[in-house]
Amino acid sequence: MNSWRLILGLTITIIFVGLEVESWVMAAGLFFILWKCAIELWKLQKPSRWFTNTLTVAALGLILLRYRTVMSQDSSSSFLILLTSLKLLEERNLRDQKFLFLLGFVLISALFLFSLEVPALGAGLASFFVLWSSQNTKLKYSSIFLKSLPLALFLFLFFPRVQNPFGFQGLMTSNQGQTGFSDELSPGSISKIQNSQELVFRVQFLGSKKYRPQDQYWRGQVLTTSEGMRWTKPSMPVIERTFEKIPQADYEVTLEPQGKRWLFVWEPTERLQSAKFPMVLRKGSYFESVAPLYERSIYQGKFEETTPQVESEAADLQIPELSEPVAVLVKKLTASANSREDIAEKILNHFRAEKFMYSKSPGKTSGSIDDFLFVGKKGYCEHYAATMATLLRAAKVPARVVTGYQGGDFNAYGRFWKFTQADAHAWVEFLNNRNEWERVDPTTVVAPERLELGGVLFEGLPEEWIGQGKAMDYLKSRQAWWIQARETILQNVESWNYDLVLFLIDFNLDKQKELFQEYRTWAVVLGALLLLPFILQSFFRRKKLTYAEWLLKELEAKAQKQNLTREKSETLRQFTQRWAKSHPEIRTSLMTLLDIYETEEYSSKGAPKLSPQQARSLLKSL
Structure with missing residues (x-):
């Protein structure tokens, strides 16, 4: 085997699998x-x-200490990386190389468990070909790999996979489930993950209307229990368990695995549908899946055309005991207000007038309602949402905090929106004078750039520019050709990813029926072409001759041309000697070919094996 190709193939898979697990694992492997x-x-x-075995046991101990199991996807992949790199370190002979060769294919399989997107597929295929070439053999059609490709495609198209046939959920990994918020909101709960650009979901609008980042509010959870800066979600009753099929959906969401029940929907959404998992609508107008989602999931939504009227409840006014300065401030803000909408506007004007700031690192001076209002006067979206909802309730206005995602990044090539952890956001809803829940986002006052740019671009905005109306200046600064070229490449790759993901995970029996109804004839032709190589091989398969059998057949054919026939009781050596007596001029060639045959057939130590080309050259001389 070629050691350097083996090292390169294993390195590719270790890097890409290592990106999906904790960083220390990949660092140790490299x-x-x-x-x-x-x-x-x-x-x-x-x-x-002895040294490498000790390190292997230590690695297993570390993984058990970190994960408490080796049966999860993360822990088993981490151990596989360390095991492979340590085995490579001690590799000494062909047996070790063959074992590493097999470990490389196990690593490729582990990579595809994490992702089937373009980078992972490219890395997996590159690693496969490098590992295969390490054997110093060419990849021919006769290999099992190339023979299996048409059959795999045929099975994929004509026998779509059944979604979760036995009711099992996939293995959860530690990198999944980080949705940017939990069932509660507190200072730092959103800001701590804002630097992450981990993908959460993609959205494709199915109509012709165009949207801007500031239009995009994707509702996740509704928090109604207030402890000042900390808001939590009580157990909400289910309003609706079954939904009629949407005749014409307005948007489609592809949600990444998260291990939670949260579903993110356009605000406002009337109903959802999914062919792969059941869901419920809970009081508070948010949706959840019945079971945690451990696999990439797709669902469609329908916009709500009218805003329903509701009655307020005591829970919508619950607040902790407030300090005297906060009570005085609330009394001041509500003194001349004529409606609930006026109160909300006065709170926003207070943030403007007192020059509150949007800060990515507000510090401890904004850890409580009092500190935020009278000391720090700076904070993240969770500070403003929690404070405004508390002030509204103190003014007898029913209010609640909503967490979700806002902004997004539009992919012009794939015509979809991508939402990452950087788009996590919190805002407020209050019950207006018409008894309708109305959204108000205090971030619009202190950092309008956050809504105009979206979370990803906003993270690159210098903090001194926040609140200065410089969103357009920042966008102009990104017009350099190399930035635009990079964005074009990234968006094209992301578009291919999205199309591939939709095709692979959304191809079920329903999609198959739609495809075959539209392309019935072409589907039959394609299926026949994919199966044709196997059918032809089954009917016209010929036994492949060994080198010795081929040589014997060629010698007997040459003898027949010279009117010589081998007797049944005659060995090949006896026949060859008789042939050489009658034709002494070819004796040397005959004896050479005889030695080659006997070496191949009986494994005796004799003349070295000649290549088929060299053997043919000798046969021509007979």
Whole structure:
């Protein structure tokens, strides 16, 4: 085997699988690979098996200490990375190389468990071909891999997978489930993950209307229990369990695995539908799946055309005991207000007049309602949402906090919106004078750029520009050709990812029926073409001759042309000697071919094997 190709193939998979687990695992794996490279380059002494075995046991102990199990996707993949890199470090012979070759394919399978997007598929295929070439053999049609491709495509198209046939949920990984917020809101709960650009969901609008980042409010959870800066969600009763099929959906969401029940919907949404999982609508107008979602999921939504009227409840006015300065401020803000809408506007004007700031690191001076209002006067979206909802309730206006995602990044090539952790957001709803829940976002007052740019671009905005109306200036600063070229490449790759994901995970029996109804004839032709190689091979399969059998057949054919026939009781050596007596000029060639045949057939030590081309050259001389 070619050691360097083996190292390269394993390195590719270790890097890409390592990106899905904790960083120390990939760092350790790459350290052992670099050690192996140094051994190969400078002929250093290899570590003993006792040393590598001790490290393997230590690695297993660390993983058990961290994950408490080796049966989860993250823990097993982490151990596989460390096991492979340590085995590579101690590799000594062909047996070790073959074992590593097999471990490489297990790593590729682990990679595809994490992701089937374009980068993962590209890395997996590259690793496969590099590992295969390490055997110093060419990839031919006769190989099992190439023969299996048409059959795999046929099975995918004509026998779509059944979604979760036995009711099992996938293995949860530690990198999943980070949706940017939990069932509660407190200072730092959203801001701590704003630097992450981990994908949460993609949205494709099914109509012709165009939307801006500031239009995009995707509702996740409704929090109604107030403890000042901390808001939590009580158990809400279910309003509706079954939904009629939407005749014409307005949007489609592709949600990444999260291990939670949360479903993010356009605000406002009337109803949802999904062919893959049941869901419920809870009081508070938010949707949840019946079971946690451990796999990438797709659902469609229908906009709500009218805002329903509701009656307020005592829970919508619950607040903790407030300090005297806060009570005085509330009395001042409501003194001349004529409606609930006026009170909400006066609170926003207070934030403007007192020059409150939007800060990515507000510190401890904004940890409570009093500190935020009278000391720090700076905070993140959770500070403003929690404070405004508390002030509204103190003014006898029913209010609640909503958490979800706002902004998004539009992909012009794939025509979809992408939402990442950086788009996590919190805002407020209050019951207006018409008894309708109305959204108010205090972030619009202190940081309008957050809504105009979306979470990802906003994170790159200098903090001194926030609240200064410089969103357009920032966008102009990103017009450099190299930035635009990078964005074009990234958006194209993301578009391919999205199309691939939709095709792979959304191809079920219903999609198959739609496809076959539209392309019935072409589907039959394609199926026949995919199966044709296997049918032809089954009916016209010929036994492949060994080198010795081929050589014997060629010798007998040459003898027949010279009117010589081998007797049944005659060995090949006896026949060849008789042939050589009658034609002494070809004796040398005959004896050489005889030695080759006997070496191949009986494994005796004789003349070295000639290539088929060299053997044909000798046969022509007969």
